[in-house]
Amino acid sequence: MAASTTELMDMPTPRIEPAEFQRRLLSWFDQFGRHDLPWQSPRTAYRVWVSEIMLQQTQVATVIDYFERFMARFPTLRALAEAPQDDVLHLWTGLGYYARARNLHRAAQQVVADHNAELPVERLDALMALPGIGRSTAGAIIAQSTGKRAVILDGNVKRSLARLHAVNGWPGKPAVERKLWALAEIYTPATRVVDYTQAMMDFGATLCKRTQPACSQCPFRDVCLALAEDNVQGYPQPKPKKALPTRQTLMLMLEDTKGRIWLEQRPPSGLWGGLWSLPQFESQRALDDWLATHVEGPQPHAKPPAFVHTFSHFRLEITPQPVECKALNGVRENGLWYDLTDPPALGLAAPVKKLLAQAKQQRDPFELACLPGDA
Numbered sequence: 360m361a362a363s364t365t366e367l368m369d370m371p372t373p374r375i376e377p378a379e380f381q382r383r384l385l386s387w388f389d390q391f392g393r394h395d396l397p398w399q400s401p402r403t404a405y406r407v408w409v410s411e412i413m414l415q416q417t418q419v420a421t422v423i424d425y426f427e428r429f430m431a432r433f434p435t436l437r438a439l440a441e442a443p444q445d446d447v448l449h450l451w452t453g454l455g456y457y458a459r460a461r462n463l464h465r466a467a468q469q470v471v472a473d474h475n476a477e478l479p480v481e482r483l484d485a486l487m488a489l490p491g492i493g494r495s496t497a498g499a500i501i502a503q504s505t506g507k508r509a510v511i512l513d514g515n516v517k518r519s520l521a522r523l524h525a526v527n528g529w530p531g532k533p534a535v536e537r538k539l540w541a542l543a544e545i546y547t548p549a550t551r552v553v554d555y556t557q558a559m560m561d562f563g564a565t566l567c568k569r570t571q572p573a574c575s576q577c578p579f580r581d582v583c584l585a586l587a588e589d590n591v592q593g594y595p596q597p598k599p600k601k602a603l604p605t606r607q608t609l610m611l612m613l614e615d616t617k618g619r620i621w622l623e624q625r626p627p628s629g630l631w632g633g634l635w636s637l638p639q640f641e642s643q644r645a646l647d648d649w650l651a652t653h654v655e656g657p658q659p660h661a662k663p664p665a666f667v668h669t670f671s672h673f674r675l676e677i678t679p680q681p682v683e684c685k686a687l688n689g690v691r692e693n694g695l696w697y698d699l700t701d702p703p704a705l706g707l708a709a710p711v712k713k714l715l716a717q718a719k720q721q722r723d724p725f726e727l728a729c730l731p732g733d734a
């Protein structure tokens with residue numbers, strides 16, 4: 360379909376001939392790029408996909424160990440699809456953004472059902488139809504696993520292109536994002552695609568970094584508009600700030616006569632979906648009512664200080680409430696007694712993991728508290 364007049368007027372002009380951009384970038388990559396990442400050999404679509412999902416919001420240095428443990432447990436896409444969700448979340452504990460793990464698991468099951476356990480790397484739209492795979496991730500999977508031309512625009516690439524071209528506005532705004540995609544499209548070559556894709560990611564992550572980019576060593580310093588304006592930190596422009604609301608919660612640390620702590624599994628979607636957490640209450644009265652209904656011989660202890668866990672859209676102020684008890688009345692289906700001395704492999708919500716580690720440390724002050732899933 361022909362581009363409209365408005366679209367043509369919006370088309371950005373490259374700062375440098377695409378062939379020259381590619382030549383400079385690849386020659387920098389040959390010398391300084393990352394050539395020995397675990398997902399680069401063997402570079403299968405499955406391994407590239409898992410690495411791409413882990414790398415969203417997380418740095419390479421952190422991801423490497425998680426990736427290797429994940430591959431040891433789920434060496435194939437089918438093994439991942441057939442695993443219980445708890446096993447997947449357990450191996451994700453500590454990486455955060457658990458929706459990524461749940462989507463990865465669901466997508467693997469979908470690929471087994473609809474694509475005979477092979478990621479559909481011939482079609483961008485089929486990849487993007489899978490849970491958790493956006494346009495840039497789909498492009499990265501195609502480029503890296505097949506070597507065919509596909510365009511990426513992850514956070515690192517957005518930052519580099521926004522600086523090189525002094526693109527105004529927050530990249531989350533559709534008009535700004537469209538402009539950055541157009542630039543990424545212009546610069547992407549048809550050859551050496553695997554290296555080019557890795558080079559763009561490495562360039563943003565290690566040279567044109569968020570803070571203190573190494574402009575004096577940059578192969579584009581003669582054409583970079585942000586540098587010419589002496590305003591490198593001004594690009595890309597940040598998301599307009601909204602004050603985060605604060606919510607309060609009480610977390611019940613119910614301990615039985617064997618010293619075990621009561622945990623409940625969260626519903627499959629939503630906050631900490633599918634993870635194991637302490638029972639939560641919005642008020643002291645709700646907590647007291649629950650104790651009166653379900654717990655035999657409750658003995659509350661003084662509350663430790665509250666602490667804050669920050670999510671992208673709100674802050675959660677958590678007050679732990681330790682309570683000893685004789686027994687829990689009635690069997691509750693979605694819960695279990697968590698043994699601190701022999702902890703089961705479960706995906707734990709981050710603040711819960713912290714509270715359990717503290718409880719373990721208080722009991723064994725000379726042992727370093729370490730729960731499964733610790734990085």
Ligand code: SF4
Nearest residue numbers: 522567572574577583
């Ligand atoms: S000159 Fe600096 S800001 Fe510009 S692209 Fe290079 S590293 Fe990034």
